[in-house]
Amino acid sequence: MIHENDLILLIARRELDAERRSELRRLVQQEINWDYLFATAQAHGLLPLLHKHLTGLAPTHFLSRLKRESVANSQNVLHLIAKQLRVYKLFKENGIPVALFKGPLLAQMAYGEISLRQAGDIDVLINRRHFEQARALLESLGYEMSPRLTPAQLASHLSNHCELQFMRDEWFTVVDLHWDLAPRSFVFKLHGDEVMSRLQTVSLAGTTVETFGAEDLVLYLSMHGAKHLWRRLEWIVSLAEVLRATPQLNWDLLGQRAEKAHASRMLALGLRLVEKFSDVSIPVLEDLGMQRMADQVHEQLFNTFGAADSTETNLYNLRIMDRKRDALMSTLRAIFVPTLPDWQAVALPAPLHSLYYAFRPLRLSAAYTTSLWRRMRRDA
Numbered sequence: 241m242i243h244e245n246d247l248i249l250l251i252a253r254r255e256l257d258a259e260r261r262s263e264l265r266r267l268v269q270q271e272i273n274w275d276y277l278f279a280t281a282q283a284h285g286l287l288p289l290l291h292k293h294l295t296g297l298a299p300t301h302f303l304s305r306l307k308r309e310s311v312a313n314s315q316n317v318l319h320l321i322a323k324q325l326r327v328y329k330l331f332k333e334n335g336i337p338v339a340l341f342k343g344p345l346l347a348q349m350a351y352g353e354i355s356l357r358q359a360g361d362i363d364v365l366i367n368r369r370h371f372e373q374a375r376a377l378l379e380s381l382g383y384e385m386s387p388r389l390t391p392a393q394l395a396s397h398l399s400n401h402c403e404l405q406f407m408r409d410e411w412f413t414v415v416d417l418h419w420d421l422a423p424r425s426f427v428f429k430l431h432g433d434e435v436m437s438r439l440q441t442v443s444l445a446g447t448t449v450e451t452f453g454a455e456d457l458v459l460y461l462s463m464h465g466a467k468h469l470w471r472r473l474e475w476i477v478s479l480a481e482v483l484r485a486t487p488q489l490n491w492d493l494l495g496q497r498a499e500k501a502h503a504s505r506m507l508a509l510g511l512r513l514v515e516k517f518s519d520v521s522i523p524v525l526e527d528l529g530m531q532r533m534a535d536q537v538h539e540q541l542f543n544t545f546g547a548a549d550s551t552e553t554n555l556y557n558l559r560i561m562d563r564k565r566d567a568l569m570s571t572l573r574a575i576f577v578p579t580l581p582d583w584q585a586v587a588l589p590a591p592l593h594s595l596y597y598a599f600r601p602l603r604l605s606a607a608y609t610t611s612l613w614r615r616m617r618r619d620a
Contacts, residue, residue, distance in 0.1 A: 243270040244277045245542050251293040252286055252477045253518060254351050254484070265297060274302045280542065285474030288313060288356045316359035317344050321445050323413050324362045328449055330377050331366070338374075339365040339439050339450050341457070348444065349451075350481035357474065361405075361414040365432055368398060368419035375406075375417075382408045383415055392593040393583050400424045400577045402432075421460055425573040426557070427566035428463050430456065430501035454486045455494045462510030463503055466560050469553070470513060470537045471544060479510055480518035491523050502562045509533050509560065533559060575601050 247267045250260055281290045291306040298306075321344050331338040340363070347357035366374050375385065383406035389397060397404065402420035407413065421435065422428040439450040452460060461482065465475040483489065498507040505528045512534035515522050553574075557567040578596035585603060588595055 241273065241276055241280075241542070243267055244273055244280065247272070247277065248281055248284065248286060248290070248473070248542075249517065251281075251289050252284075252473055253289070254356075254481045256293055264293060268294070268297050274299070278302070278305065282309075282358075284472050285358050286477070287358060289351075289477070292356065310355070313359050314355040317347075317355050317357075320344060320359055320362055320413070321354065323415075324364075325445065325447050325449070326381065327362065327364060327378065327415060328447075330381065331364070331374060334373065334377060336366055336370045336374055336377075337436055337450075339436060339452060340444070341365060341451050341460070345442070345444050345449070345451055346478055346482075349442065349457075349485060350478045352485075354445070357478070361416045363416045363418060365418045365421075365436065367433055367436055371398060371417070371419055378406045378415060378417070383413075384408065387580060387584055389583065390590060392590040393578075396578060396593070396596075397580070400573070401579070422463060422467065423573075425570050425577060426467050427502055427561060427563075427570050428467075428506075430459055430463070430497065430503065435460075454489050455497055457482060458486075458489065458494060458510075459498055459501065459503060459507060462498075462507045463501075465510055465513075466506040469556055470509075471541075473517070473541060476510075476513045476517050480514040480520045483514060483522070484518075484520045499562075502566055504528060505530060505560055505562050509537075513537060575604065 247264070250256075250264055250267065253260075256264065277290075278287075281287050287306065287309055291303075291310045294306065295303065324340060324343070328338055328340060342363040343360060344354040344357065348354050351357070379385075386405050386407050389404075398419065401423045403416050403418040406415040406417055418432065420432040421430060435452055435456045438453045438456065440453050441448050441450055443449075451457070458479065461475070461479045465472075465479065468475070470476065494507070495504070498504045504526070508526065508528045508530040511522050512527070512530045514520050516534050516538055557570050558564065561567045561570070576597050578600050582596055582600050582603060586599060588599075
């Protein structure tokens with residue numbers, strides 16, 4: 241699938257210059273597995289960019305398929321924006337500071353068009369102290385917290401994690417309500433309250449909204465990609481295009497915030513990936529050994545999909561985190577701190593809530609053993 245992968249790497253940018261446009265014309269003349277191209281672009285979040293750059297170049301049947309997907313995505317994006325702005329305005333009217341991020345807003349900031357990212361959920365960031373008020377307002381709009389948590393479970397979740405989902409329309413509309421940027425099981429010391437204190441204003445669908453400041457956004461995108469092992473090419477592309485669109489970025493301040501957040505290596509990896517997959521110019525910054533990791537991401541990009549298992553993630557954290565003790569702490573928290581699947585697996589009364597800390601490693605061990613056994617049987 242060399243030609244298909246090369247084609248995906250080529251369209252993974254906001255604009256194509258004359259040279260890349262010529263290369264694209266050459267590639268589409270090769271023998272292309274169009275089904276593979278579609279599925280792989282979709283897995284990497286790049287169908288909107290694929291449609292933009294292939295218009296007029298690919299076979300009619302494939303362009304028709306892309307157009308149908310593009311129209312559906314645009315409709316979903318417009319739906320999400322309407323719901324997102326309703327939530328945003330309601331929070332602001334009730335005195336809740338709120339920031340929008342990711343989603344169509346990131347598409348606009350990175351690509352200049354709200355529909356050039358695949359539609360997903362609505363992401364909003366608030367201060368943790370406003371959670372109950374925000375929850376009540378979302379419920380007034382017909383959203384339901386999913387899953388429903390007991391008071392003890394919710395208190396634990398608010399202390400150890402960073403978001404909860406609220407859904408309506410049978411999961412067609414989902415609000416990810418964030419009060420922090422990463423769970424405690426992934427050490428990242430840029431906290432939500434800090435980001436909320438230095439927001440910038442932008443326009444979304446004619447409405448002025450607040451979102452992350454430029455340096456915080458770049459650092460967040462670097463952390464988010466690192467946390468998920470950079471398994472989606474669009475995460476790299478959006479980071480690159482945000483950097484291209486932000487010439488006034490304060491690189492010294494960005495480096496200082498990364499160091500304070502224990503995220504210098506995460507930032508370095510993100511920037512090395514931007515260099516590898518785009519033509520965006522990056523100032524000379526300390527590499528911290530991330531070039532080799534960037535090469536490995538490149539090698540695995542089209543061979544590995546989906547979420548990584550816990551063993552792979554823990555080994556990865558040892559390399560991506562600034563301090564080994566941060567990686568160790570992340571591993572211990574990931575093993576013992578209960579999460580939503582633990583509470584859904586077994587319902588314990590509030591007085592026995594502490595038993596979840598013993599139940600979680602047992603559940604993980606059982607799940608790992610089952611997965612290993614299935615893998616061994618498949619390989620055999």
